[in-house]
Amino acid sequence: MLMTECLVTLKNATVRFDGPPVIDGINLTxxxxxxxxxxxxxxxxxxxxxxxxxSIQKLSGGEIWLKPGARIGYVPQHLILQPTLPLSVRRFLMLTGEPEARCREALAQTGVSHLFDASIHHLSGGEKQRVLIARALARNPDLLxxxxxxxxxxxxxxxxxxxxxxxxxxxxxxxxxxxxxxxxxxxxxxxxxxxxxxxxxxxxxxxxxxxxxxxxxxxxxxxxxxxxxxxxxxxxxxxxxxxxxxxxxxxxxxxxxxxxxxx
Structure with missing residues (x-):
């Protein structure tokens, strides 16, 4: 596996809604x-x-290329969960559809394997971010x-x-x-x-x-x-x-x- 392998290329990528471009002419590799x-x-x-x-937001102009078959792990800025909904870290990670063994492994990779059976509502800020990263890792991403x-x-x-x-x-x-x-x-x-x-x-x-x-x-x-x-x-x-x-x-x-x- 080459560490220089191209994963994403944007050429003159532009997104416009009803006014000036939100992003304009972005070139990125x-x-x-x-x-x-x-x-x-x-x-x-x-x-x-x-x-x-x-690929959540469609470009208004330009091009985007993603390596065919590339797996992407995404960590959002915010996680909003209903506090009245019981949810353990185990159940949260299993929502990825990955086997339990892989979910445990991903949690261990982020240094918080001891939280597997904890309530996701009772985590600290740092613990919650690590669980979110573990969720992204469960798919063995090429791009994080x-x-x-x-x-x-x-x-x-x-x-x-x-x-x-x-x-x-x-x-x-x-x-x-x-x-x-x-x-x-x-x-x-x-x-x-x-x-x-x-x-x-x-x-x-x-x-x-x-x-x-x-x-x-x-x-x-x-x-x-x-x-x-x-x-x-x-x-x-x-x-x-x-x-x-x-x-x-x-x-x-x-x-x-x-x-x-x-x-």
């Missing part, structure tokens, strides 16, 4: 092994772009699509989630595309950043993107300067709660981790 993060202000079209890749994977997770758990995403990419040899607002943390977890504001304003490696004039115009000089000095030497691992458990924690220059007592 995602290969197996890539972690691509979409950032941008509210209303920039990030979720519309993701829905187009998932995540919409705000750290939504509702405290600062101590966010770094652990992004560590998990990188680990899953390595284990599954899949491609990953995700939306994130956690600019500082996600810079340590991604290979390529795409700054979207209806069109692609700029794109590149995390260490380069903060110097791009389009990025500075979108997010401001103060954010760009903070990202420029925010270089995370990623040579350690985090627990479910964000604590460092392996590697040389002293080499980590993760300022938010230091300021919040994570390291």
């Amino acid at each position: 995602l290969n197996r092994g890539d972690i691509v993060t979409i950032i941008g202000p509210n209303g920039a079209g990030k979720t519309t772009l993701i829905k187009s890749i998932l 699509v995540l919409d705000e994977p750290a939504q509702g997770v405290d600062i101590n758990g966010q770094a652990a989630l992004y560590d998990l995403i990188r680990t899953l990419r390595d284990q599954l040899q899949c491609g990953v595309i995700m939306i994130s607002h956690d600019l500082h943390l996600v810079m340590a977890a991604t290979d390529q950043v795409i700054c979207l504001n209806q069109h692609i304003c700029c794109s590149g490696r995390p260490e380069d993107i903060s110097a791009d004039p389009a990025f500075i115009e979108t997010f401001g000089q103060q954010v760009a300067e903070s990202l420029a000095v925010y270089h995370h030497h990623h040579n350690h691992q985090h627990t479910l709660h964000g604590d460092v458990v392996a590697g040389d924690g002293d080499a980590c220059q993760h300022e938010d981790c230091h300021s919040h007592g994570t390291h």
